[in-house]
Amino acid sequence: MIGVAGGGDSRGRVTVRDVALTFRRADGPLHALDGVSLDVAPGEVVALIGPNGSGKSTLLRVIAGLLAPDRGGVAVDDRPVTRPDPTVGLVFQEPRLLPWRSVAGNVRYPLELAGWSHARREARLEELLALVGLEGAAGVRPSQLSGGMRQRVALARALALQPRVLLLDEPFSALDALTRERLNVELLALWSRTATTGIVVTHSIPEAIFLADRVVVLSARPGRVLADLPVGLPRPRAMSTLDEAVVSPLARAVRAHLEPVAA
């Protein structure tokens, strides 16, 4: 096992308390979140699921410190989040790679910004490339990579600063179904090795069940927590778990919460 997370079991608790956020737009206020509360234990993986516009991504940005809520607050390990924190890693829907940098340059980017020394940077880079299976692609430009490979680079970059919490905003939604499944399996393996707390936004019920310890269903705008359902499946999970998840009673329960609002 590689020292990826850098934290013990007691680190990475996320507390969301009664968060409300309204965007003021030219065409009137947009109530994105209205009183969302959520507790994620250290090392736990929570899937956020909900219809379009349920504020899932907004909630993720509040947790990441990129957006300030109008009411309520977020804390990571009892420290209030007021601005972005390097101990929280973020994977966006798009890879968001710097096109003028190589794979290695992109993975190294957070380390450079944080002022790591050259020696430490290079050592960490090797660990990260090995972690996501990109050892051979260090010098390649993002434009030459497939979508799945690009998102792997983004994942390595998010893990660079050894975050206690990893936030993923529909990370594989732009990929084809097979690549997506494979990356989900890898993500799961990664989590088992890093003990990083995870919050993943998804549109897919099987994906949510497959990845998470708990599935949290958000309502349509303004977002509220409709249900908080534990996933009883043991770990490690395999590809077959994904297939079983499709027809599981839990999937039906999640769908039951989603259907009235998504219809």
Place this chain on the structure above:
Amino acid sequence: MTRVGALTALAAFAVAVVAWKAIVVVGGLPPFILPPPEMVGARLAEAVAEGTITPHLRATIVEVLLGFAAGALVALVIGYGLARSALVERVLSPYLVAAQATPILALAPLFAIWFGPGLESKVLICALIVFFPVAISTMVGVRSVDAGLLELGRSLRATRFQVLTTLEIPAALPNILGGMRVGVTLAVVGAIVGEWAGAREGLGVLVNLARGSLFDIPLMFATLVTIAALGIVLYALVVLVERRLVGVR
């Protein structure tokens, strides 16, 4: 440039020279209207040999390089301000457009009066003419930075300076260098115009001399060829820098 590319360019040049010669022969034009290419070539070689052209060329190069450097530098700073501050854009843009719309030909004599026939007036004209394309391309380039990358920078707690050096400059570079390509050729025009308005030396002065007191039309054409060659070389230099800095993305 590839070998095929170089050969193509050479062939195109040969065609142009032959066409030039054909116009002279078919039109029966006397040398004081259009001297044939070989006469211009011979006059150019002679002028270089007797040292007629070199001091003027050197003077023009100095003016162009200093003017380009000064104009581009100020343009980078102002262009960044235009991109990042709505206030700066609102306050400055009318003056920038006005300065660009005023013909440089009309300003050149004024500059010659204010700053004398020396280097300063020419450098200023070059700087002024380079400024606009570089400032606008900088503004466009900095604005083109992907909002997603800026959010990434924010999530990684990048400082303003880090955002500038790791995101904004690399993203804007292709645009900026495009503006510099235009700017460097315009700088040559600026130098010649400035020299026309009053100077002791420079290729513009030589054109005037060849046309006027010397009445040496082949020399005038030789000077024009030199001016064009200077423009081509400077442009190629910018392209070279661009290849180095931007490369393959």
